[in-house]
Amino acid sequence: MIRLAITIFCSLVVNITMAQELPKILSQKTNYLPDFSYAGYHLGESKLPENEGKIINAVDFGVKANDNLDDSKALLKALQAANAVDGNVILQLPAGRIILSDILYIERSNFVLRGTGSNEKGTEIYCPRPMMYLKDPESLAELREYLTSFDKRQCETENNIDLPFSQYAWSGGFIWTQIPNERVKSYLDKYEPEPNVLAKVSSGKMGEFIINVSQLNNLKVGDIVELQLFNKDGENGEIIKDLYQGAKVKPGSHHWKFPKLPIVRQQVEIAKIYGSKITLKTPLTISIKPSYQAQLVEWKHLNEVGIEHLRFTFPDIPRVAHHVEPGNNAIFLTRLFNSWVKNVKITNADSGILAEEVSNVTVQDIITDGPHLSHYTVTLGGVHNVLVKNLKIHNKAIHPLSFNTFSTKNVYQNCEIFEDALLDQHSGANHQNLFDNITVHITADKNNSFYLFGGGGADYWKPSHGPFSTFWNLNVQVSNPDQAKPVLLYGMKDGAFARIIGVHGNTKFEIKYDVDPYIEFLNTEIEKIPSLYEYQLKKRLE
Template sequence: MKTTIIRFLLLALSFSIISNTNVLSQALPKIIGDKATIKQNYLPDYSFAGYHNGELQILNKDAHIILAIDYGAIPNDGLDDSKALINAIEATNDIKGNVVLQLPAGKLILSDILYIKRSHFVLRGSGVGNAGTEIFCPRPMMYLDNPEQLKELREYLIEFDKREIQKNNNIDLPFSQYTWSGGMIWTQVPGERVKSYLRKYDQPSRVLAKVKQGNRGEHVMTVSNINGLKVGDIVQLELFNTEGEKGSMIQDLYKNSNVKIGSHHWEFPDMAIVKQQVEITKITNNKITINSPLTISIKPSYNAQLVEWKHLDEVGIEQLRITFPNAPRIAHHVEPGYNGIYLTRVFNSWVRDVVISNADSGILSEEIANVTIKDIVTEGTEMAHYTVAISGSYNVLVKNLKVYNKAFHSLSFNTLSTKNVYQNCEVFNSPLLDQHSGANHQNLFDNVKVHINPNEDNTYPLFTGGGASYWKPSHGAYSTFWNLNVHVLNKQDSKKPIILDGMKGDGPYAYIVGVNGNNTFKIDYGPHSYKENINESLDEVPSLYDYQLKKRME
């Protein structure tokens, strides 16, 4: 009898083991918990986003502290502090090591651009509350001298006659140079282009190595030559579509989906379609190891190369408030330039503990990598263009952003943005989760909460993506929404699900995992989207970023 019982128990245990060999964890969504699903659906590892790939905390390092008041920045006196602040920043250029420019508590008036042009520099206020630091910008950037760095953009807007046309509103106006560029606080590498717009300004890159082969999701590349590269170098990986409209790179980015591909993907074969700014961690013969994984596999036709990337390191902006006056809005793309912070060419840097009021755009970015932007509030009474926007950037983490103002693009992954993350963010006013076209791919909306007022037909265009037709579709394969919490503001019949849409016939192969809220929802997304745990909260894994980071660091 005992032998029979033991045999029965062993058989039951054996059956249990066999039946669960395909399951990693019953509590996890299948896309991270079921071996067969994992094998069939490539899920990018987003955990490399942020300051030092999320592996180090942002700390107040030992630094030489410069006091802005020593250069004449006197708060609350009603006088302009621009010259004093500019002089204080310039005084730090001759100081080696870490430097902090400490701003006093109170209201400072800024009517000119503060350029940050050095590494290991922190612009620090005294906090965002009533006893903190306020930088008040009384006039928009359109009244300042034209920045030399935007000369190419100005020529581009004129040459291609970029205009905002709204016939019903009697609007036919040229685009502003500040609609997606510029800021009153602006990081830059002197002499470097903000972004390529016109071919006549193109210069040959300094090629450091030609890349022959590398696999998606891996860190190792095979190169044909190494031009003085060493461990610790920060370089840019560039991949080109040299095969025209039907090129294999286009097929790789959009996974052979039947979506309309904009002409910019093939009309400029000498323009890199995929970029990653990476640190070299190991060199062995003709093998180079980088700090974060490749987003697509490298083929010979991509003419892949590693090139010099000039940038700033360890730059921080923190603990201050930036405010603009209430001003009437004219039209989309015609913003006068009430822009807060413009981040260009920074690596392993951050913005934290900042409140921005009444901005056209709160924080803009272009060609930055491994940056953390956290604990940010945007607010105001007028319509904004962007709140915190990620453009042309890689491995950027936007964490704990609170959006109280209305914006055309509440959260936005823009042209050539890759492996970036919005985590633990909340949008209170007319939210749109924008993927703005331009070969952006593999970006993550992670544990984001939105507050919506559905349309009368029980729909809400949450996934509406912007961008020009020549850069469509809205995004490439594997863009991900994880644990999206939707709070419905007006009363709805809970028996009728609200349809979340806005991506009809566009962005392919998206992952939508975990949509929940105070109503029931249906998801109407682009072609070949993967949906799981709709109307379920992901309590076991509320954040994919945190889950992947913890797993990688174990």
């Protein structure tokens, strides 16, 4: 009888596990859940390529690993030779330590910078001194003027610090993708260019693909363009109310002080054109109304650029203060579409990988480590549909995972934070981003609580995020759990209508998150759907 009872009990446990219901938000129409499956290389529909093309070996141009001599000039010669190749080209770096003390600008499509691996036997790019000792990059001239014009300073009276911001606090990298002479980020109205307008957009519905247009100008199927929405109506502009869906938040002044600056933007591919209707390949993040004066404009960018199989090492220099970082930044991605970074390890960086004005890019299999306190690891600012997958963060960072200004429909998937975990949403009209199947390691404070949900950024760009930012299957591992009472996870004070589904771990949790979050499956792992991104992608492709 005892054996029979045990068998019946075990059978019940198995059946209960197998019968776990799915989160209700997947089927509800009243609680909107964005489709995040369009993030990544080629909308998530293609694997990252094992790129074929003409191989340019850096050693043929004087790059010699492990000789303790600077390789910058030889690397620039090898890059110049690669740029002269028509079609797909691979700049192949040798195994061993290469010393780099200048910026390598990748300025062409169909280009791969490839090492021999990110492990100890692979390719190491060693940067002995930060970018502050280099000639000022021309593309950051506007940023430098902005920082000085507004006297942007880091002031910490308790530490006797009153220092100007560095131009490299959130920009720049020793490997830098760009379109020459193309502005990447808006800082000053007087430099706002006249865009090449390809169509005026009057309407479209959030989550759908069709927009109504007029005044078409040489627009064709297959074009990659930027959709821009504006607030030209001041502090009470209709788009501000619609962007935050009526949430009880207080938008900062940058939402109306720069009427020439698009407040919402998406880089999109044109799928169909029929009369006054255009079908996009990706869904809208916000419904479009005539008052937004929306438009499709030309967007200059690079395609099929890859950076892979290498590691970056920086000296562990003393850290002075936040925002005054000297520029030990590994990779700066700008103006990219359908591109990737994979299998890269970064040690002692101020910022590992920074991104601005890129779309449908995959960053995967990244490790950051070292004793140096970083500003960012892999951060997403002003980007759309970017997938960061399998990022392991072993170092301490101010913003370990961060969705920054203007970031939309981006995904951190299967990432893990081992030190000082923080899930940051950094203000600036960012909305509809996904933390997917993330694992964090934390130590609860004396009140049995932990500041996990960060809301960084300046007051003039508050609130911390717009509607429908999502946390899915968040695994929280507490080093000192008190099983007698739940750990309180807190930090967010002004994030609108977040979706928090499946927070679980090695103890019980409570959540404090403002404003008006949707919370489901608290203290329950989502076993059937560990990744929302993968679930939505599979469903879409089927």
